[in-house]
Each structure stands twice: as C-alpha cells, then as structure tokens.
Amino acid sequence: MELPAIKLPQVELPFDIPVLMHPPIDHFIIAIPVIVLLLEIINLVVKKRAIGVVSFFLLILTVVAAAAAYLTGNIDGKEAFPLLSEAAQGELKEHKLFGTYLMLASAIVLVFKLLSAMISRGLMKALYLLVLILFVAGILKQGKEGGELVYKYGVNVEKAQELDSELFDVKEELEELQEELEELQEENKASEVEEKAPVTTTETKEAPAVTTEAVTEVKEVPAEAPAETVAESVKTEVQKSNGAVKQKAEEVKVEVIPQEVQKPEIATH
Numbered sequence: 001m002e003l004p005a006i007k008l009p010q011v012e013l014p015f016d017i018p019v020l021m022h023p024p025i026d027h028f029i030i031a032i033p034v035i036v037l038l039l040e041i042i043n044l045v046v047k048k049r050a051i052g053v054v055s056f057f058l059l060i061l062t063v064v065a066a067a068a069a070y071l072t073g074n075i076d077g078k079e080a081f082p083l084l085s086e087a088a089q090g091e092l093k094e095h096k097l098f099g100t101y102l103m104l105a106s107a108i109v110l111v112f113k114l115l116s117a118m119i120s121r122g123l124m125k126a127l128y129l130l131v132l133i134l135f136v137a138g139i140l141k142q143g144k145e146g147g148e149l150v151y152k153y154g155v156n157v158e159k160a161q162e163l164d165s166e167l168f169d170v171k172e173e174l175e176e177l178q179e180e181l182e183e184l185q186e187e188n189k190a191s192e193v194e195e196k197a198p199v200t201t202t203e204t205k206e207a208p209a210v211t212t213e214a215v216t217e218v219k220e221v222p223a224e225a226p227a228e229t230v231a232e233s234v235k236t237e238v239q240k241s242n243g244a245v246k247q248k249a250e251e252v253k254v255e256v257i258p259q260e261v262q263k264p265e266i267a268t269h
Contacts, residue, residue, distance in 0.1 A: 006100055013071070019079050022072040023150075029065040030143045032058055033109075033136045040129060052117060059110045066106040073099055080155045088153035095145050102138050109135050 036055045043051040077092055084092065109131055116128040149155040 003097055003101060005097065008100060017072055017075045019075060022069065022076040025065060025069045025072055026143065026146060029062065029069045030139055032062045032065060033106075033132070033139050036062065037132055037136050040132060056110075056113055056117070059106075059113050063106045063110055066103040070099055070103045076155075084153060084155065088149070088155065091145070091149055091153065092155065095142070095149060098138070098142055098145070102135070102142055105135050105138065 036058045039051050039055045039058070043055070073096060077096055081089060081092060109128075112128040112131045116125045
C-alpha cells in the first residue's frame with residue numbers, strides 16, 4: 001500500500017549540512033528506539049521509575065535524531081538523485097516519504113510515553129508499548145531499504161555513479177552505431193537492386209525507306225514493246241528493290257552497351 005504524499009515546510013538552517021552525513025546519523029535513529037523498547041520490556045518486570053526516566057530522555061534523543069536523519073537525507077538525496085536510474089529514483093522517493101512519516105511518528109511515540117507516565121493504567125501502558133513496537137519495526141524496515149539503496153543502486157557511492165555514467169555513454173554510442181548499421185544495410189539493398197537491373201542503351205539504325213523512285217527505276221523499254229513485256233519488267237524491278245530493302249534491314253543490329261555500376265563504398269568503423 002502506497003502512503004499518501006506529504007510535504008513539510010522547508011526550514012532554512014543557519015548552517016550548511018555537509019554531504020554524506022546521513023549514514024552515520026542513521027545508526028542512532030535505529031539503535032536508540034531498540035534500546036528504549038528493551039528498557040520498557042524490562043521495566044514491566046522490575047517497575048523502576050529510573051528506567052522510565054531514562055527511556056523518556058532516550059525518546060527525546062530519538063526525536064532529535066529523526067529530524068537530523070530527515071534533514072541529512074534530503075541533502076544526500078538531492079546530491080545523488082540526478083545520477084540514479086529511474087528505478088533507483090523511485091525507490092529513493094519512497095524512502096524519503098517513509099522517512100518523513102517516521103520522523104513524525106517519533107514525536108507521537110514521545111507523546112504516548114508522556115501519557116503513559118501521567119495515566120497509571122495498564123491499558124495506556126499497553127497502547128504505548130504497541131505504538132513503540134510499530135515504530136521500531138518501521139525504523140528497521142527503513143534501515144533495510146536504505147541499505148538496498150546503497151548496495152543495490154549505488155546511492156552516494158562515487159565509484160558506482162562513475163560506472164553508471166560510463167554505462168550510459170556506452171549505451172548511447174551503441175544506439176548510434178545501430179542506426180548507422182541500419183542505414184548501411186538499406187544502402188546495400190538499394191545497390192543490389194540496381195545491380196540486378198542494369199541500365200542499357202540501344203542504338204537503332206533507321207531502315208531505308210522504300211521510295212517511289214525505287215519502284216519507278218526500271219529499265220527503259222522500247223516503246224514498241226508490248227504491254228505484257230513492260231509489266232513484266234516493272235514487276236522484276238520492284239522485286240529487286242524489295243530484296244535490297246530486306247537485305248539492308250537484316251544488316252541493322254541493335255547494340256546493347258552495358259554501363260558499369262559502381263558499388264558504393266561502405267565505411268566500416
């Protein structure tokens with residue numbers, strides 16, 4: 001179940017918080033509530049007022065440590081956030097949100113401690129212990145998730161961030177090379193198509209037209225020759241002209257001049 005988003009007002013501190021102060025403070029916010037829980041369980045048996053006073057001051061220290069963990073976590077989170085992957089950024093946001101709830105819960109635990117000291121009833125003490133146990137469980141869960149952010153995603157780990165940045169650059173170069181390879185493959189396919197279908201040019205020679213001069217060029221026939229002789233001589237000359245035309249037409253050849261197709265030079269990297 002996702003917790004509803006909560007945003008606290010920003011408080012400007014009179015001093016700057018250095019980076020990487022969050023991990024050492026986390027040890028206090030984890031250890032102190034566990035000690036308080038053990039003291040309260042022991043006090044159920046021995047019932048010493050001094051143990052109750054010690055646990056009360058330790059809870060005050062828990063509230064201070066929770067506020068310090070929240071402030072230092074904001075500084076470290078802002079420093080690491082731009083260098084993280086999307087999955088790590090999502091985990092970091094959830095870690096910050098849950099830490100905000102735990103900081104507010106530490107103040108609630110302190111209030112229940114005061115109420116249990118003022119109201120001497122078993123029900124109030126039992127309710128206080130229940131709230132304290134839930135708070136300790138939340139603190140342990142938060143510590144586990146914080147460790148995962150460091151060891152799994154490399155939050156605030158300089159070497160891991162450098163490697164992640166180098167990996168990002170390599171991925172970008174790989175994508176560019178893949179795009180260039182696809183373009184070269186398309187060019188190769190286009191050149192193969194051009195090689196399979198070469199461009200040819202044909203030169204045709206015009207066949208000599210049969211003119212009326214060839215038909216009319218007949219040997220002179222004496223005027224005295226009969227009409228049948230004249231017709232036969234004209235027929236003979238026409239046949240000779242047609243034969244010459246056919247012979248010239250057969251001599252016409254279609255020349256195919258293949259053009260050399262230059263293969264594109266492929267640049268290899």
